[in-house]
Amino acid sequence: MRVVAERVSKTYADRLGQPVEALRDVSLAVDAEEFVALLGPSGCGKSTFLNIVAGLLRPSAGDVFLEGALRPAQSATAMVFQEFALLPWRTVQANVEFGLEELGVCARERVARARDYIALTGLAGFEAKYPHQLSGGMRQRVGIARALAVDPAVLLMDEPFSALDAQTRQLMQEELLLIWERTRKTILYVTHNIQEAVYLADRVVVLSRRPGRVLATVPVELDRPRVEALLGTPEFAAAVERIWSLIKGEARRALEEAQ
Ligand SMILES: Nc1ncnc2c1ncn2[C@@H]1O[C@H](COP(=O)(O)OP(=O)(O)OP(=O)(O)O)[C@@H](O)[C@H]1O
Numbered sequence: 377m378r379v380v381a382e383r384v385s386k387t388y389a390d391r392l393g394q395p396v397e398a399l400r401d402v403s404l405a406v407d408a409e410e411f412v413a414l415l416g417p418s419g420c421g422k423s424t425f426l427n428i429v430a431g432l433l434r435p436s437a438g439d440v441f442l443e444g445a446l447r448p449a450q451s452a453t454a455m456v457f458q459e460f461a462l463l464p465w466r467t468v469q470a471n472v473e474f475g476l477e478e479l480g481v482c483a484r485e486r487v488a489r490a491r492d493y494i495a496l497t498g499l500a501g502f503e504a505k506y507p508h509q510l511s512g513g514m515r516q517r518v519g520i521a522r523a524l525a526v527d528p529a530v531l532l533m534d535e536p537f538s539a540l541d542a543q544t545r546q547l548m549q550e551e552l553l554l555i556w557e558r559t560r561k562t563i564l565y566v567t568h569n570i571q572e573a574v575y576l577a578d579r580v581v582v583l584s585r586r587p588g589r590v591l592a593t594v595p596v597e598l599d600r601p602r603v604e605a606l607l608g609t610p611e612f613a614a615a616v617e618r619i620w621s622l623i624k625g626e627a628r629r630a631l632e633e634a635q
């Protein structure tokens with residue numbers, strides 16, 4: 377499934393009713409089976425954008441279109457949230473089944489599908505545990521398994537690994553790439569980490585500071601499968617540097633404006 381955002385803007389009202397412009401005229405497309413990273417500084421509207429694509433929030437102007445057919449019992453989108461957002465009173469198995477219940481999938485198939493995605497995300501043996509009994513990395517795997525279980529055409533990931541330590545994060549990134557190679561989902565992945573964006577994505581869409589606007593779209597021409605050794609190569613460093621210089625330029629302009 378393809379995602380097309382056309383001139384999406386979003387203005388919130390703060391507690392005093394003052395407008396907070398989060399996004400301005402964001403246009404971008406994610407092709408079917410493409411892995412796109414959306415990169416931008418804190419508060420630039422990244423989560424807002426994902427929520428709009430997920431249909432959880434309406435844009436103030438512009439629109440998002442999801443182009444492509446859905447199979448039966450398939451969700452158009454599923455989100456892996458920035459905070460793990462698991463249901464604390466449900467076991468791992470029941471958390472992963474949650475979205476399938478919403479889709480009206482029968483109990484037998486729910487159990488089977490949840491089991492498959494629990495295995496795929498390396499959680500086999502933990503089905504009966506509750507979220508508080510798991511590490512951060514494992515909780516995030518449950519969030520990923522829950523999102524994948526509804527077989528979404530588009531997987532939306534909101535800084536899914538930012539709460540994890542560096543080593544766990546690296547392992548989870550590699551696992552995500554393996555899962556993506558197996559499932560070929562269209563992925564829109566939000567991060568404010570340049571290295572992570574370059575390591576994972578086919579293209580990196582760089583947003584400005586708030587209100588988020590598209591500063592540039594940078595293709596990442598690194599071979600796949602991506603492996604850890606890539607992190608030390610000049611090609612990787614060059615791609616990171618290119619994006620960093622864009623962001624630095626933006627930060628400098630903001631400083632000059634403030635003076
Ligand atoms: N419900 C809301 N009401 C009012 N303002 C909001 C609301 N949600 C977000 N905002 C504001 O909109 C802006 C964008 O928020 P958003 O959460 O989309 O940013 P973000 O890029 O995801 O940030 P982070 O990297 O910190 O997660 C921020 O200034 C935020 O304070």
Ligand SMILES: [Mg+2]
Pocket residue numbers: 422423424458534
């Ligand atoms: Mg956010």
